[in-house]
Amino acid sequence: CTHYLFIVVVAVNSTLLTINAGDYIFDTDWAWTSFTVFSISQTLMLCVGATYYLTFTGVPGTATYYGLIMTVYTWVAKGAWFALGYPYDFIVAPIWLPSAMLLDLAYWATKKNKHSLILFGGVLVGMSLPLFNMVNLITVADPLETAFKYPRPTLPPYMTPIEPQVGKFYNSPVALGAGAGAVLAVTF
Numbered sequence: 001c002t003h004y005l006f007i008v009v010v011a012v013n014s015t016l017l018t019i020n021a022g023d024y025i026f027d028t029d030w031a032w033t034s035f036t037v038f039s040i041s042q043t044l045m046l047c048v049g050a051t052y053y054l055t056f057t058g059v060p061g062t063a064t065y066y067g068l069i070m071t072v073y074t075w076v077a078k079g080a081w082f083a084l085g086y087p088y089d090f091i092v093a094p095i096w097l098p099s100a101m102l103l104d105l106a107y108w109a110t111k112k113n114k115h116s117l118i119l120f121g122g123v124l125v126g127m128s129l130p131l132f133n134m135v136n137l138i139t140v141a142d143p144l145e146t147a148f149k150y151p152r153p154t155l156p157p158y159m160t161p162i163e164p165q166v167g168k169f170y171n172s173p174v175a176l177g178a179g180a181g182a183v184l185a186v187t188f
Contacts, residue, residue: 007053007062011069014045032173035137039130039177040184042094046070047125047185050103051117060108063121067100092140095132099125119186126181134174 050063074093081091102124103117110116 004057004065006056007049007066008069010049010053011066012073014049014070035130035134035173036177036180038094039133039173040180042096042133043099043126043129043177043181043185044188046096046099046129047103047122048188050100051114051121054103054107054117055114058112060104060112063100063103063107064097067096070096092137095136096129098132099129102128122186122188123182126183126185127178130174130177130181 046063046067050066053066054060054062071093078091078093103121106121106124107117110120
């Protein structure tokens with residue numbers, strides 16, 4: 001029981017880090033850069049926390065539980081945005097669950113081998129999380145269009161939507177995030 005209480009505490013802190021680290025939903029000149037950095041930070045947060053608890057508890061399924069708690073707490077936190085007047089389709093919660101399930105699968109399939117978990121699980125999470133989150137973003141209404149439809153004059157300048165530039169990182173933040181995530185997740 002204590003192990004799972006620790007997981008809840010870490011997942012809550014992960015959620016707070018997610019919110020404070022910013023979000024890739026604001027379409028600025030740096031949108032793709034933000035997405036890449038955000039993807040890497042989310043990958044590392046999921047891998048380090050979930051791998052620690054998987055090896056600590058020895059129970060396959062722990063990573064999925066960890067990801068679920070982060071998801072639910074982020075839904076609650078993003079509800080504050082909705083309360084501030086943002087339209088519902090402007091609010092995006094990061095997708096952790098499929099990547100967490102892959103981490104659990106790696107742990108189970110390698111018969112609880114922690115080195116295989118770190119190597120295979122890290123690569124799987126690093127490569128999958130940016131992909132799932134970009135698919136997640138594509139399903140949301142265009143953030144720039146939505147932002148101008150619902151202007152928020154009280155937004156600080158760094159959050160104010162401006163015309164995006166084209167071609168940053170060869171227009172492939174998923175590839176950059178996945179490549180960096182796969183390498184860094186294993187290293188961390």
